[in-house]
Amino acid sequence: MERFSALSLARKALGGHLGWKPQWRSVEQPKKAYDIIIVGGGGHGLGAAYYLAKQHGLRNIAVIERGWLAGGNTARNTTIIRSNYLFDESSSYYEHSLKLWENLSQELNYNVMFSQRGCLMVAHTVHDVQVFKRHVHANRLNGIDNEWLSAEEAKEFCPPLNISSNIRYPVLGASLQRRAGTARHDAVAWGFARAASDMGVDIIENCEVTGINRGPDGAVTGVETTKGTVNAKKVAVSAAGHSSVVLEMAGIRLPLQSNPLQALVSEPVKPAFPTIVMSNTIHAYISQSDKGEMVIGAGTDSYVSYTQRGGLHIPAETLAAICELFPMFRRLRMMRSWGGITDNTPDRSPITAKTSVPGLYVNCGWGTGGFKATPGAANLFAWTIAKNEPHPINAPFTIERFRDGVMIDEAAAAAVAH
Amino acid sequence: MLLIRCPYCGERAEVEFSNGGEAHIDRPRDPMSLTDEEWAQFLYMRDNPKGLIAERWRHAHGCNRFFNAIRDTRTDRFVVTYEIGQPRPEVTPEQAAEAAR
Numbered sequence: 001m002e003r004f005s006a007l008s009l010a011r012k013a014l015g016g017h018l019g020w021k022p023q024w025r026s027v028e029q030p031k032k033a034y035d036i037i038i039v040g041g042g043g044h045g046l047g048a049a050y051y052l053a054k055q056h057g058l059r060n061i062a063v064i065e066r067g068w069l070a071g072g073n074t075a076r077n078t079t080i081i082r083s084n085y086l087f088d089e090s091s092s093y094y095e096h097s098l099k100l101w102e103n104l105s106q107e108l109n110y111n112v113m114f115s116q117r118g119c120l121m122v123a124h125t126v127h128d129v130q131v132f133k134r135h136v137h138a139n140r141l142n143g144i145d146n147e148w149l150s151a152e153e154a155k156e157f158c159p160p161l162n163i164s165s166n167i168r169y170p171v172l173g174a175s176l177q178r179r180a181g182t183a184r185h186d187a188v189a190w191g192f193a194r195a196a197s198d199m200g201v202d203i204i205e206n207c208e209v210t211g212i213n214r215g216p217d218g219a220v221t222g223v224e225t226t227k228g229t230v231n232a233k234k235v236a237v238s239a240a241g242h243s244s245v246v247l248e249m250a251g252i253r254l255p256l257q258s259n260p261l262q263a264l265v266s267e268p269v270k271p272a273f274p275t276i277v278m279s280n281t282i283h284a285y286i287s288q289s290d291k292g293e294m295v296i297g298a299g300t301d302s303y304v305s306y307t308q309r310g311g312l313h314i315p316a317e318t319l320a321a322i323c324e325l326f327p328m329f330r331r332l333r334m335m336r337s338w339g340g341i342t343d344n345t346p347d348r349s350p351i352t353a354k355t356s357v358p359g360l361y362v363n364c365g366w367g368t369g370g371f372k373a374t375p376g377a378a379n380l381f382a383w384t385i386a387k388n389e390p391h392p393i394n395a396p397f398t399i400e401r402f403r404d405g406v407m408i409d410e411a412a413a414a415a416v417a418h
Numbered sequence: 419m420l421l422i423r424c425p426y427c428g429e430r431a432e433v434e435f436s437n438g439g440e441a442h443i444d445r446p447r448d449p450m451s452l453t454d455e456e457w458a459q460f461l462y463m464r465d466n467p468k469g470l471i472a473e474r475w476r477h478a479h480g481c482n483r484f485f486n487a488i489r490d491t492r493t494d495r496f497v498v499t500y501e502i503g504q505p506r507p508e509v510t511p512e513q514a515a516e517a518a519r
Contacts, residue, residue, distance in 0.1 A: 244466035255462040257439070258491075302437040305491050306468045311419040313433055346462050403458035 041065025047378025070189030076340030097376025241341025268292030438474030
């Protein structure tokens with residue numbers, strides 16, 4: 001693998017940037033057998049392959065992707081990274097991820113453009129104020145930074161914010177996690193792919209898994225794909241919105257509903273927005289990308305769908321909220337909008353676990369908030385696959401928690417925002 | 419935005435409706451006899467098909483009545499909507515092909 005450094009960049013620049021080589025090996029045809037097959041070549045799947053190779057010494061791995069690398073939700077989210085979740089189980093999982101983010105560019109020798117610009121969660125009602133203050137206290141007890149700001153302090157931190165008292169839902173204050181931030185979504189997947197490929201992981205694109213093969217004892221023996229049968233003793237599914245579809249091939253029913261979640265970006269403008277602002281109550285999520293576009297997260301459509309579209313009234317509602325909170329954006333034009341398919345659990349917490357089928361593992365249920373968890377989920381999924389048992393951090397995130405009544409109820413705790 | 423045919427009121431815009439999740443889930447007749455696994459199936463496990471789904475809708479800003487629908491989740495095209503209490507209608511191959519188009 002060609003390492004990036006100031007020197008290598010300067011040398012390539014002098015050569016007119018003609019000497020760059022592909023960053024990872026493109027494998028057209030899978031081998032007959034691997035030790036581990038990972039289904040889904042997004043950030044979570046590629047990251048799991050990376051950590052399996054790096055930390056567990058397992059290198060005979062295939063990542064099988066139906067479309068192209070990181071073309072699903074990795075490419076469709078609004079790149080918000082934070083760890084200020086309410087419950088101990090969730091905050092330790094997301095904090096594990098945030099800590100990995102903080103060193104990811106160095107670890108991968110690939111600039112993932114992680115920018116810790118802070119995340120401001122705006123409160124509009126007495127209930128919001130109480131809930132967010134509870135979050136602040138819960139987080140601080142767990143050693144996770146989060147603080148409460150008055151409306152004036154919030155405006156000082158984010159000058160475009162409209163804190164006038166005569167809007168429909170006036171700003172009463174905000175919680176701020178300063179270590180929260182954004183990253184370049186493609187770079188994360190490319191960085192993991194490059195490092196994993198360098199350690200021998202095969203990345204196979206345009207290859208759809210059509211069946212999961214099992215032996216007489218019920219254990220996994222491999223998968224059927226559009227490029228033929230591939231054998232493996234361990235199959236790990238990291239297929240986001242399509243997790244139900246893949247796991248159904250092994251007869252497993254999941255507590256998931258797949259819903260479209262939309263996002264949109266504006267025309268690019270000069271740096272005008274210093275942080276991330278989220279408002280759960282009036283449903284507005286906004287930050288500015290390094291290209292200058294305002295990146296806006298809209299809501300989830302209410303029905304099950306795999307269309308990667310969604311109704312126009314959903315982003316329209318979000319834009320109304322944005323225009324009221326940030327009047328300076330009222331004349332900003334929107335450039336592109338799209339949808340991703342999110343896999344939502346009833347308690348809005350993920351599943352990273354073994355399944356009832358020996359050799360079959362699943363990392364799913366990240367719903368509307370999986371991007372922030374990319375390195376953390378990948379890291380703990382790799383641990384679970386390698387050791388055939390969960391790491392203490394992801395141990396509560398099983399499928400069986402719905403049977404046993406030990407939900408991690410971030411649905412009630414976090415309302416809608418992820 | 420979807421155009422949805424309420425069996426009682428006719429075609430209306432999606433914003434008048436709220437989605438009620440998977441249809442034809444019967445409440446357990448004898449709740450006391452259910453195992454934890456059966457409760458989990460009833461409460462939380464759901465069909466999440468990529469293809470035809472039977473689902474409930476409520477005409478919240480209209481007649482306020484529930485009804486069922488069959489829709490293709492790959493295209494969001496409806497095959498049929500029908501009243502609560504009716505069995506899930508058979509979908510002909512022609513109807514399925516039209517919905518998948």
